[in-house]
Amino acid sequence: MLKIDNLTAEVGGTQILDGLSLEVPAGEVHAIMGPNGAGKSTLSYVLGGRPGYEVTGGSVTFRGQDLLDMEPHERAAAGLFLGFQYPVEIPGVSNVQFLREALNSQLKSRGEEPLTGGEFLKLAKEKAALLKLDMDMLKRHVNVGFSGGEKKRAEMVQMGILDPAFAVLDETDSGLDIDALRVVGEGINAIMRNPAKGVLLITHYQRLLEVVKPDRVSILSKGRIVRTGGPELAQQLESEGYDAVMEAA
Amino acid sequence: MSGTLDLPTRKDEAWRYAAVEKLRADDLGKWRQLDVAAGESVRELVVISDEDSGETELVQLRVNLGENARCEIFGVIASGEYARVEVEATLGKGAHFEMGGITVGGRDTVREFVTHVIHAEPDGTSNQTVRSVHWGKGTGNFLGSIDVVRNAQKTDAAQDFKGLLLEKGASVNAVPQLEIFADDVKCAHGATVGQLDESARFYMAARGLSPDLSRRLLVQAFIGDALVGLDDEKTQERLMQIALDKLDKHL
Numbered sequence: 001m002l003k004i005d006n007l008t009a010e011v012g013g014t015q016i017l018d019g020l021s022l023e024v025p026a027g028e029v030h031a032i033m034g035p036n037g038a039g040k041s042t043l044s045y046v047l048g049g050r051p052g053y054e055v056t057g058g059s060v061t062f063r064g065q066d067l068l069d070m071e072p073h074e075r076a077a078a079g080l081f082l083g084f085q086y087p088v089e090i091p092g093v094s095n096v097q098f099l100r101e102a103l104n105s106q107l108k109s110r111g112e113e114p115l116t117g118g119e120f121l122k123l124a125k126e127k128a129a130l131l132k133l134d135m136d137m138l139k140r141h142v143n144v145g146f147s148g149g150e151k152k153r154a155e156m157v158q159m160g161i162l163d164p165a166f167a168v169l170d171e172t173d174s175g176l177d178i179d180a181l182r183v184v185g186e187g188i189n190a191i192m193r194n195p196a197k198g199v200l201l202i203t204h205y206q207r208l209l210e211v212v213k214p215d216r217v218s219i220l221s222k223g224r225i226v227r228t229g230g231p232e233l234a235q236q237l238e239s240e241g242y243d244a245v246m247e248a249a
Numbered sequence: 250m251s252g253t254l255d256l257p258t259r260k261d262e263a264w265r266y267a268a269v270e271k272l273r274a275d276d277l278g279k280w281r282q283l284d285v286a287a288g289e290s291v292r293e294l295v296v297i298s299d300e301d302s303g304e305t306e307l308v309q310l311r312v313n314l315g316e317n318a319r320c321e322i323f324g325v326i327a328s329g330e331y332a333r334v335e336v337e338a339t340l341g342k343g344a345h346f347e348m349g350g351i352t353v354g355g356r357d358t359v360r361e362f363v364t365h366v367i368h369a370e371p372d373g374t375s376n377q378t379v380r381s382v383h384w385g386k387g388t389g390n391f392l393g394s395i396d397v398v399r400n401a402q403k404t405d406a407a408q409d410f411k412g413l414l415l416e417k418g419a420s421v422n423a424v425p426q427l428e429i430f431a432d433d434v435k436c437a438h439g440a441t442v443g444q445l446d447e448s449a450r451f452y453m454a455a456r457g458l459s460p461d462l463s464r465r466l467l468v469q470a471f472i473g474d475a476l477v478g479l480d481d482e483k484t485q486e487r488l489m490q491i492a493l494d495k496l497d498k499h500l
Binding site for chain 1: 446447448449451452453454455456457458459460462466467469470471473474
């Protein structure tokens with residue numbers, strides 16, 4: 001579903017990704033773990049197409065298409081969702097307006113019928129309830145005045161509404177308390193655990209992986225994947241630390 | 250009176266950023282007087298849009314507010330090579346003057362609000378919010394002067410300007426001018442200039458919004474500030490639409 005081959009990328013002239021290769025088939029949740037500065041966020045931004053993140057080599061194929069050849073909004077329409085580590089505040093634009101425009105843009109570009117206001121609100125209510133987010137929050141401006149945890153839950157509500165084929169979730173667990181972590185994790189399972197979907201779950205901690213059980217775990221270090229294994233690899237990292245596990249690799 | 254007025258030059262403070270070369274003598278001297286009697290409320294809409302505008306558009310309005318009177322002026326300047334809305338408001342005791350203004354434009358157009366608010370009696374309040382969005386070599390200006398006379402105690406006056414430049418080459422100018430002769434007053438003014446928030450644009454793109462659509466939403470949010478004081482949703486939408494239509498033509 002997502003195939004990254006020998007990807008190199010730089011930010012501001014500094015090489016961050018250094019020959020990263022990774023494949024995530026449909027039906028798989030693949031966790032990426034790695035120390036600070038390994039390139040985890042850069043990987044997610046490169047996949048999303050953020051300006052300033054320059055790909056210098058390699059390829060990314062998404063559902064058979066050249067992902068790197070698409071504009072960011074085209075990647076979203078093709079079914080890619082990028083969950084932000086730091087969701088952006090947009091004063092003056094309500095969540096409802098933003099998400100309805102976003103969903104209808106995606107539907108239109110796929111040749112599907114846009115949702116009416118009523119249909120959209122029904123869908124939004126359902127997904128907000130799934131993430132235990134008060135519907136009133138969705139009437140407020142995008143992420144403005146939201147706490148860290150509310151922002152992350154709102155991200156998952158967005159994901160539920162947009163219903164992507166593939167999600168790249170960049171430290172969705174950071175800033176969450178234990179209860180919120182469970183709600184968000186179960187939300188990810190409900191929305192993305194599907195034989196036709198895939199997830200790249202970027203995280204620092206084992207805790208989220210106890211709720212969203214990954215099929216595969218990879219360690220990212222210095223811009224490349226240094227080791228891939230099953231869920232036990234995450235447990236090993238938690239008990240032994242990155243240095244010890246990477247030395248063994 | 251000789252019947253002809255001297256054309257202003259850019260040396261005149263109130264015409265500093267004006268496209269004075271576009272003025273003709275008969276554009277000037279058309280001040281309209283608006284008297285708002287004690288306790289009365291008046292709302293004026295000033296729209297300069299493509300349907301009804303010539304090359305040079307000047308709207309000059311002189312408002313007199315009686316005791317506890319209220320005057321609201323909401324304006325959109327979206328057309329004219331040079332367009333200027335000039336308002337002089339004199340406030341009686343306890344009167345309120347509210348103004349929301351929007352300028353939008355590209356090419357080498359110049360569009361401006363020029364206000365002179367005179368707090369002539371105590372307890373008056375005034376609030377002015379102007380938002381300017383420009384591209385190409387377009388220019389938006391807000392020249393706002395506030396006078397508080399010696400006995401106008403407890404005056405509360407506010408003025409807020411923000412400019413948004415969509416392209417290199419566009420410009421905005423803000424000239425706040427406060428003359429305060431009373432000692433127990435509040436006068437606030439602020440002016441900022443910026444560009445579209447690129448991190449917001451990427452965030453919106455990552456959710457599937459095209460660059461044009463995200464720009465439109467962000468501009469809408471930006472200029473919406475100028476219409477917050479307008480307590481009539483239909484009119485709010487109409488004024489917003491006039492401004493956004495101009496932006497759409499550019500996209």
